[in-house]
Amino acid sequence: MTTIAQAKTSYQAHFSQVAKELGQDWKGWVRRLRETAISRFGEMGFPTLRDEEWKYTNVALILDTPFQPAPYDVRSLRSDMPAWVSLGSFEGSEMVFVNSHYSPEFSSLGQLPRGVEVGSLAAAVTAEARWVESHLARYACYQERAFVALNTALMQDGAFVYVPEGKVLEGPIHLLFISAAGKGATVSHPRILIVIGKGAQASIIESYTGRQDEVYFTNAVTEIVIGENAVVEHYKLQRESERAFHMATLEAHVERGGNFLSHSVSLGGALTRNEINAILDGEGCECALNGLYIASGEQHIDNHTRIDHVKPHGTSRELYKGILDGRSRGVFNGKIYVHKTAEKSDAKQTNNNLLLSRDALIDTKPQLEIYNNDVKCSHGSTIGRLDQDSIFYLRSRGIGVEAARNLLTYAFASDVINRIKVGPMREQLDQLLTAKFHGGS
Numbered sequence: 001m002t003t004i005a006q007a008k009t010s011y012q013a014h015f016s017q018v019a020k021e022l023g024q025d026w027k028g029w030v031r032r033l034r035e036t037a038i039s040r041f042g043e044m045g046f047p048t049l050r051d052e053e054w055k056y057t058n059v060a061l062i063l064d065t066p067f068q069p070a071p072y073d074v075r076s077l078r079s080d081m082p083a084w085v086s087l088g089s090f091e092g093s094e095m096v097f098v099n100s101h102y103s104p105e106f107s108s109l110g111q112l113p114r115g116v117e118v119g120s121l122a123a124a125v126t127a128e129a130r131w132v133e134s135h136l137a138r139y140a141c142y143q144e145r146a147f148v149a150l151n152t153a154l155m156q157d158g159a160f161v162y163v164p165e166g167k168v169l170e171g172p173i174h175l176l177f178i179s180a181a182g183k184g185a186t187v188s189h190p191r192i193l194i195v196i197g198k199g200a201q202a203s204i205i206e207s208y209t210g211r212q213d214e215v216y217f218t219n220a221v222t223e224i225v226i227g228e229n230a231v232v233e234h235y236k237l238q239r240e241s242e243r244a245f246h247m248a249t250l251e252a253h254v255e256r257g258g259n260f261l262s263h264s265v266s267l268g269g270a271l272t273r274n275e276i277n278a279i280l281d282g283e284g285c286e287c288a289l290n291g292l293y294i295a296s297g298e299q300h301i302d303n304h305t306r307i308d309h310v311k312p313h314g315t316s317r318e319l320y321k322g323i324l325d326g327r328s329r330g331v332f333n334g335k336i337y338v339h340k341t342a343e344k345s346d347a348k349q350t351n352n353n354l355l356l357s358r359d360a361l362i363d364t365k366p367q368l369e370i371y372n373n374d375v376k377c378s379h380g381s382t383i384g385r386l387d388q389d390s391i392f393y394l395r396s397r398g399i400g401v402e403a404a405r406n407l408l409t410y411a412f413a414s415d416v417i418n419r420i421k422v423g424p425m426r427e428q429l430d431q432l433l434t435a436k437f438h439g440g441s
């Protein structure tokens with residue numbers, strides 16, 4: 001069994017290897033950032049069950065697997081890639097990343113409004129894009145989060161999206177991350193930076209996938225900056241290999257009058273943890289976090305969310321739903337934090353969970369932390385099984401037991417899916433749910 005110290009040393013060796021390979025490709029300020037991050041990672045090490053924020057999620061399996069940095073290799077994807085990564089056809093741009101490296105041969109940017117910049121983060125850093133240094137690693141805190149520090153130190157490439165003031169994107173931008181492990185276990189550290197200017201509007205889809213028989217580790221960090229009165233719809237679809245590990249942090253910084261809508265759907269992965277944090281740092285901000293996690297077998301899916309109401313008149317709504325079968329385990333830890341300066345805040349948080357087997361387990365912890373009396377906040381959580389009266393009603397109409405169970409489970413999940421505004425993504429997820437929960441009826 002690998003100790004935490006041994007695993008930490010291994011990733012520090014990864015840093016030395018990556019730094020040597022990159023040479024002068026990364027500018028001085030990025031080099032200093034990476035060195036600071038690996039130093040901080042060395043001080044923190046990996047989280048353990050003794051850490052309050054990790055008490056229900058054990059990362060020992062990640063530490064015990066000898067992951068090697070994933071190379072950029074698209075040769076194995078050319079023949080069958082569309083069959084297992086397709087999101088359906090939609091009007092918009094699609095950027096494809098293989099092991100976190102931008103792959104222009106698989107990408108299609110289409111027609112973008114003048115001034116909109118989309119591309120490889122590594123290329124943007126090399127070209128000294130004027131806005132990258134101002135925002136990269138300014139929001140996702142690597143000083144306190146080990147996996148964010150690891151990503152910041154070891155990131156080699158990823159995506160950037162820049163939408164200037166007043167621009168409106170008619171179609172979504174799809175950021176597709178494919179892990180191709182091959183014969184050995186590999187690790188990649190995708191980094192995404194999204195900057196949306198004042199009054200601009202954009203929809204971003206962030207999806208992760210890989211072949212079902214491969215073992216790999218994806219450690220992703222996304223930073224989203226939402227300018228004054230801007231509107232951002234962010235969708236994340238995680239459909240990794242059931243032998244894969246997925247750690248991801250999303251940090252959204254919302255300025256005055258900004259609107260942030262997030263949908264997170266987790267379907268794959270042996271061990272998955274999503275951290276989604278939204279800071280409402282301007283008066284009149286709006287935020288909605290919606291999530292769906294479906295686990296079976298021995299899967300473990302952990303969702304940690306936090307919404308910070310920093311300024312007055314902010315509104316937030318949160319709905320996360322989980323469906324757990326087999327011996328799977330889910331975790332939901334959601335916090336709404338209302339600062340002393342955030343009077344007239346209006347926040348509601350809901351977490352509902354459906355257990356389909358006696359061995360499935362959920363740990364749920366909705367939280368409110370309020371430091372202003374002039375607010376309207378509520379939270380709640382439910383854990384239950386399928387309603388027997390509803391099953392009896394459906395059976396009395398000639399529907400079999402299994403079909404009735406599938407129908408009710410499908411209805412429970414579709415409440416979140418129907419909130420997705422991107423038609424092709426919603427339709428594909430609806431087909432997945434139909435096949436999984438409704439096929440037998």
